[in-house]
Amino acid sequence: DTEVTQTPKHLVMGMTNKKSLKCEQHMGHRAMYWYKQKAKKPPELMFVYSYEKLSINESVPSRFSPECPNSSLLNLHLHALQPEDSALYLCASSPGTGGRDEQFFGPGTRLTVL
Amino acid sequence: GQNIDQPTEMTATEGAIVQINCTYQTSGFNGLFWYQQHAGEAPTFLSYNVLDGLEEKGRFSSFLSRSKGYSYLLLKELQMKDSASYLCAVRDRGSNDYKLSFGAGTTVTVRA
Numbered sequence: 557d558t559e560v561t562q563t564p565k566h567l568v569m570g571m572t573n574k575k576s577l578k579c580e581q582h583m584g585h586r587a588m589y590w591y592k593q594k595a596k597k598p599p600e601l602m603f604v605y606s607y608e609k610l611s612i613n614e615s616v617p618s619r620f621s622p623e624c625p626n627s628s629l630l631n632l633h634l635h636a637l638q639p640e641d642s643a644l645y646l647c648a649s650s651p652g653t654g655g656r657d658e659q660f661f662g663p664g665t666r667l668t669v670l
Numbered sequence: 671g672q673n674i675d676q677p678t679e680m681t682a683t684e685g686a687i688v689q690i691n692c693t694y695q696t697s698g699f700n701g702l703f704w705y706q707q708h709a710g711e712a713p714t715f716l717s718y719n720v721l722d723g724l725e726e727k728g729r730f731s732s733f734l735s736r737s738k739g740y741s742y743l744l745l746k747e748l749q750m751k752d753s754a755s756y757l758c759a760v761r762d763r764g765s766n767d768y769k770l771s772f773g774a775g776t777t778v779t780v781r782a
Contacts, residue, residue: 587768598757598772599713612769646712650768656720658703659770661712 560662562647568668571637577665579630579647587611587652588630589659590622593644605630606652637669674773676758681779682748690743690776692758700763703770704732704743707755716756717743745778753780 560581569575579588587606591599604612605624619641621633630647644666648659673695682688694702701720705713717725719734719741731744745752758773 589768596775598775601769601771604768606768644710652768656701656718657768658715658718661714663712 560647560649560660562645562662562665564665565663566666566668568670569634569637570670571639573637574633574635576634577632577645577647577667579632579649579662580628581649581660581662582628583649583651583660584627585649585651585660586627587650587657588624589648589650590630590632591646591648591661593646593664599646603632634667637667639669642667642669674758674760674771676756676773676776678774679777679779681781684748684750684780684782686748688745688748688778690745690756690758690778692741692743692773694739694741694758694760694773696739696760696762698763699736699760701761702732702734702741703759703761704730704741705757705759705772707757707775709754713757748780750780750782753778 563578589604590602592602593599601614602616603622608624619636623631644664646664647662650657650659676692703718704716706716707713717732719732724733729746734741755775755777757775759770761770
């Protein structure tokens, strides 16, 4: 299994809703990432988990809350989002063992905040 | 952090060759990646350079010069399916080796 899966593929939510994005990989990777990507822009790193511990938080607003329940799963909990948070949210994973450590991306969740 | 520059758009004809340049500035270089991203899809890994020189993989090659802060991605025998955005990404040997910084991407359009 050499893929990263993400659910849901699309999500529409109001500003008062609470929702969660899910990401899963079974490649034995020990680093997992959340990126946000706006149209025609590059991915922007939000969070990195390394060996199930939060390693990087790129000053993301607290309305985004990551969680890593185990080495295969990564969640992003959403609450009280703003319309400008509408974007493609990409999950990625990498071996986390140094060297090339290429990141494998999931297909993304396209989020629309009304 | 990094300052990564690449052209915004390039157009080429099917069967031709296109070279996408990327320049970067970093305080501690620790690898350069090229990713391909089709519209509405996830980025997919194309190549990795950490030492100077050329890495060849089928129709795609990537070159790195660390002293010049310069890389290029060469796409040969262009096919229509190569129409996509190509992202240059640099990893900095900073406090955390996991962080990739992406350039804005180069949109390549292949015409028949």
